[in-house]
Amino acid sequence: MLPKHIVYILFFCLVVCSKTWVATAQTPEDYYQRGIQEIRQGEYTRALQNFQIAVEHNPGFAKAHAAVGTIYLQLKDFTKSEISLKRALQITPNLMQAETNLALLYTKTSRIDQAIDLYRNLTRKYPKVVGVWLGLAAAYQQNKQFQESIEIYHQSLNLSPNIAEAMSNLASCYEAIDKIDQAIKYYKQAIHLKPKLPMANGNLGVIYLRQGELDKALPLLENAVRNDPSFTAARFSLGLLLIKKREYERATRTFRSVIAQQSDHIGAYYNLAQTLFRLKQIDAGKKAMETYRRLSRIAQEIDTRQRATLNEPANPQKHYKLGLTYQKYQKYDQAINAFQEALRLNPKLTDAHYRLGQLYLRARKLPESEKAFLAGIAIAPEQALLHAGLAAVYYTQGRLNDAFLEYNTALKYDATLAIAKAGIAAIHHRREEIDKAINAYLEVLTLDVNAHYALNGLARLYLEVKPNGNNHMTPQNIVDLAEKAVRLLPRPQYMHTLALAYLYAGEHQKAVNTINTAIKLEPKNVSFQQTLVKIKADEKTNLQNK
Template sequence: MINRRLNNEGQHRETLFPINKILIAVVCVILIFILIFFLYPKPFRYFAFYASRVKNTFSYYVLNSRPNFYYLEMEKNGKDIRAGENEALDVTYRDEFVIKSVVSDDLTGKYMNVKVEGLNKGKNDLGVLLKGVELVDKIIKSGTMINDSGIVSDYKILINYRNKKIASVPLKVVITPQDWFRFAKDSSNVKEQIEYLKKAIDLNKNDISVRKILAGVYSRQGRLDEAIGQYKDVVELKPDDTIALGELAKCYIKKKEYDESIKISRQIIKINPKEVQAYISVGLSFAEKGLWDQAIQNYREAVRLEPDNYPVRLKLAEAYKNKNLMNAAIEEYKYIADHSKEADLALLSLGDIYLKLKKYESAIKYYKEVIKKQPRSVAAYANLASAYAGTGKWPEELDNLKKAVSLSPNEPTVRFNLGAAYDRKGMNSEAIKEYEHVLKVNPDDADALERLGDLSLKNKKFVQAVKYYEKLAAKSSKNGTIFANLGFAYGEMKKYAASAENYEKAIKYGAKNSNLHYNLAYTYDKLGKEKKAIAEYEKISPPTKEVLSILGQFYLKEKNCAVAIKQYKKIAQIEPKKAESYESLGYAYTKCNDLDAAIKHYRIALKYDREDDEAYAGLGEAYEKKGLYQEALKAYNSAYALNPESAKAAQKIPKMKIKLLQEKAQKKIRSDEE
């Protein structure tokens, strides 16, 4: 019994021994694999990967399972790469790639195909050259939302087995600032350009090049505040960027903020004292402010740094001219004419200076030089005509104006000058034709409207004159001269209310016309507004004899003798040796019953003109009122003798004789009574 038990235990130990060995061996193998995994992970993964592939391939071919996708074999920018499901493929506009093969359980790849979303290359993109720029451009054009980093992850490479999707490789399309810049450059739509450039800046806020380009677009579009904002951002990023500072100064000039431009330009000069454009900007700013000394100083410094910068020399010459330093201006223009290949503007300016100085022969010389170089220069012919006009050579003036017109038939200034030339010679119909042509080109040309109005007024075509002046008045609502002419034209048309209205406006807006108050007074008379008329007559300074006479008669009618006589005395002061002056005073004194003064002034009148029948008649009336009938008869007889057609004398003589007989009879009765 005991032996048997021992035998059983021995057999049990023999059975456990190989099991223990196996367990130990398994543990060792596991430990070895773990050790290999940590010490040599890559070969282990390869081993595991290929072991899995063997198993999956067996399942595909033997068990007809769906094939597993492992990766794509590709060539990107000349380098071989692999792309799997778990890692996105980066694509930028610079990238070019080809999908060479699909690695899957289908070893032949017979039933596999790939399709890159967003690129319409066909049914199968295997072996096709694919360009990242095409995908980038499609994304931008489609308006797809792009995050702040510029990454779009909406696209994939689809792997299909028997036209059914089995896997996909994600694409990470990277939109760079350069992409937006490309689109901005290629677009002819300014609005699109601006949007593309703004998006480029959003992706790289420190890209000063794109900011400068955007600022330039804004500046060309006249969006100066936005341009200034971009240039300021550039300067904040790079304070010594003289290009950005220079453009910023130009923007301020365009905005007429000249002090800011000067400040920025001086900042450039501090950075680089030889920056010519900075001196030019300072010069331009001072010139616009009318500070010619400072402008000249900066232009001269620019010329010193760049002696052959002829555009600056032109600016310097112009500044000299505006400062009235004509000799210095002439010297600059002559330097340009002698040294520059493009001297036409300098020659034209020399002609203009000599024309202004009334040195017409010199002006003619330079204008002819311009014409020799530029036979189609309208300005040269037009100004040459002005120079000939200065010398009094009307035929030459006319010939050159006609030549200018033939070169530019619709140039309003030239046509106007031709009209003015005809106007000066009294060739009204030709002048009118030219002025009317000016209006065809520019219906609102004020000078042509005024000349046509004046010619119409001169030719007594008042309806036409009103048409032109009314149009001009609508444009120049405070031009007193226009309203004065309108008042006259309406007056001649007997439209007195309109005439008065326009005369009133002419006076209100300060028209310099000595007849205005008289014409308005006359118009008020026609309208029956006597007191308004008198008020206007009173404003005439100095008053004429006619005005004083009108005022005197009015005040006599109003029985305001003192003021009336004052007016007549002024007539005597104006014409102290004319009988009519004293005759008027005699008449006024008679009306005011100051008969002695009346007789005195009638006698003074007769002293200056013994043949004045009206003075004798007036003197007779004064004597008659005073009861001196004999003297009255004598005066009336003298009046009648000088003018037998004098109705007053003819009537008064018999009356005076009767008065004398009556007087004589009364004296006899008194004598008999005594």
């Protein structure tokens, strides 16, 4: 568990150690001070821009590099954060902000030994800085070295006795080694200092729930969920308590909320099924139970793969297969970790490089994706999929000439590789070479009649050009292409194409239903929202013209 206040303390150090910015930014120092002001206002993106300008104007400005690294750490872009923090330390060794945040980065990226070594060194340099001790305690805690963590939390509290979060984390360490009385003591002290602290309320509530003291547990769990609606574990425990109190309707609502937050929560589905059966909602209960069984099978498959890595921790194939299983079930962060471990054990495992490249590309981490594909190509230069993956990175970056070259290289090594041919079609499309794009997409479909990406691409292309002298696609033909793509793979982007096809064909209700489904899957997608507005406006116009 990482105390949430540590990052706050490090940002606070950054702010209070700097002068107030009062003038229009002109020098690197001015841009730096403007960034400090924006951190105070919670404007991290704007702060990052100003720190980056400061670095551009003065590449030797160590504090600005450290600030860039700190912002990236806050934004969870750990690769960029590490580059900037280490650059700051190259310029100014022992720069406290850079060292402390680098230690925190090591903790967040599970490099615990490095984190502990760095924090240990920092406690010797800065024995009175409580944030350093808290960072060390958190690293020990994450590494399940609870006794060491307890000692360091006490040291931190000796320096600053009223840090409620530190008391809560100390209590959780005592709970982990089964010293429940001590855990209760420090959770209570944390709540006394900060009554709305979610972690302390939730964890103490769970202890009382296990002890059968429901009346004590209920207000604590309610308080935890009220003050942190995203605290899924506390909400689940609240649901269990409500079952014990026979409040089945409220328990049902609670478990549904848990599932809305974590769609693969096995325990929530099981207990939801039980509450629905109690409420005589048999069909809904059966549906929830079937989902529980499906998720249990997935969990069992993952557990089997995890056990294989524990039995043979030095076998890269075991970690690679675990990564494939995580990827199969869309647990992408865990998949990345597994593939990285496989490559640590065998840097020449090209399949792992390819998978990492795919996952980074999906996450729009393009430099990391490019690096992974290039690493694979260096090992196996004739592997077509690696060249196609690299081409996809270049295409996403807008480097169309490089992408075109790599797609053709992929086809040189495998002339039947449909995704490479589809990539070339997409480049022709982007260049507005419509006839070439159509022919290329049709070639893909001769290679693979179920190439959903080609069906979707072709439908989008025909929607742009509409029927003309060179093609005779009717609106229904375009709908057929888009529908098939969605049947093969119900991606929100494919649904967007289908909604546009329905609109073109005059089927407004189908268009509305389809785009609404896409919006449910990606509620923050602005293009989907704009298309919904367009469909409704078109429908209104048609009604007025009748």
